[in-house]
Amino acid sequence: DTAVSQTPKYLVTQMGNDKSIKCEQNLGHDTMYWYKQDSKKFLKIMFSYNNKELIINETVPNRFSPKSPDKAHLNLHINSLELGDSAVYFCASSQGQFANEQFFGPGTRLTVL
Amino acid sequence: GNSVTQMEGPVTLSEEAFLTINCTYTATGYPSLFWYVQYPGEGLQLLLKATKADDKGSNKGFEATYRKETTSFHLEKGSVQVSDSAVYFCALNKGSNFGNEKLTFGTGTRLTIIP
Numbered sequence: 001d002t003a004v005s006q007t008p009k010y011l012v013t014q015m016g017n018d019k020s021i022k023c024e025q026n027l028g029h030d031t032m033y034w035y036k037q038d039s040k041k042f043l044k045i046m047f048s049y050n051n052k053e054l055i056i057n058e059t060v061p062n063r064f065s066p067k068s069p070d071k072a073h074l075n076l077h078i079n080s081l082e083l084g085d086s087a088v089y090f091c092a093s094s095q096g097q098f099a100n101e102q103f104f105g106p107g108t109r110l111t112v113l
Numbered sequence: 114g115n116s117v118t119q120m121e122g123p124v125t126l127s128e129e130a131f132l133t134i135n136c137t138y139t140a141t142g143y144p145s146l147f148w149y150v151q152y153p154g155e156g157l158q159l160l161l162k163a164t165k166a167d168d169k170g171s172n173k174g175f176e177a178t179y180r181k182e183t184t185s186f187h188l189e190k191g192s193v194q195v196s197d198s199a200v201y202f203c204a205l206n207k208g209s210n211f212g213n214e215k216l217t218f219g220t221g222t223r224l225t226i227i228p
Contacts, residue, residue, distance in 0.1 A: 004156070041200055041221040043157075048215065056215055090156055101147075102216060104156035 003027050004105040006091050012111045013081055020077045021108045023091030031055075032074035033092040033102065034066060043090070049074055081112045115140040119203045119219035126193055126226055134188040134222050136177075136203035144205040146170075146179050146186040147216070151200040160188075160201070195226045 004025045013019050025032060033056075034046040048056040052068045063079045078085060091105040120135040138144065145164045149157040161170030166181035175190045186203060203219040 041151075041223070043202065043218040043221070045215055092157075101159045101162065104149075104158070106154075106156045 004091055004093055004103050006089075006105040006108050008108060009106065010109050010111075012113065014113055015081055015083060017081050018077070018079045019081060019110070020075055021089055021091075021110070022073070022075045023105055024073050025091075025093040025103070025105075026072065027093055027095070027103060029093035029095045029103070030071055031094050031096070032068065032071075033094075034074065034076050035090040035092060035104075037088040037090060037107070039087070047074075047076075078110075081110075083112050086110055086112045115144065115205060115207050115217045117203050117205055117217055117219035119201075120222050122200075122221070123223040123225060126224070128195055128226055128228050129192045130226075132188070132190040132193045132197075132224070134201055134203075134224070136186045136188065136219060138184050138186065138203075138205050140184075140205055140207050140217075142207065143181075144207040146177070147204040147206065148175070148177055148186070148188050149202040149204060149218075151202065151221070153199070157202065193224075193226050195228055198224060198226045200224070 007022050031050045033048045037043045046060045047066045049068045065077045068074045088107045088109050090107045092102040094102040116139045118137050147162045148160040150160045151157045161172040163170040163179035169178045177186050177188045200221045200223050202221045204216045
């Protein structure tokens, strides 16, 4: 039973296109996140949502728009894709207090040509 | 702001060698500290954590002790195995509000264990 799942696993697209990545968690957590991992493995948070409300937005270009239809889902839509958007995107979730573990999805590798 | 500095990789060791991966942090107050591991082609998994000074986190033979005086959280294992080959991330969490838990990661250290 997958705890945090993402689709698709791989996404190859042309510059200028619009694409979405979906994330679902079945852990009953109230907080979800999107992270970007670049080619050097550096991980940086992009967004977090708590109970469908945006909490963290880390100076991400407004071409990136997260959407949380309910507590179990956090989707990421990217408009006008650029070469620099190529990366692995990870979804994660946690429950409440700041000491708690975050559970990560398997990642979506986005390649922009 | 908060930051995490960890040992540059890659690190290559022989099986059964002793492992240390250094991690130091900068943060105000009392962050929680974590080590996450990323196996090839997978997402990150929590390896161990410590939430206050002098706490020792341990799991799967790995240990790290929260040292406030040196602002460090070094990862150690006495005898590594080939299956430990992965990328290891040190991280801290300094959220103060409900839903504001933000993990700040180090740059990751790639570990390769050769038989």
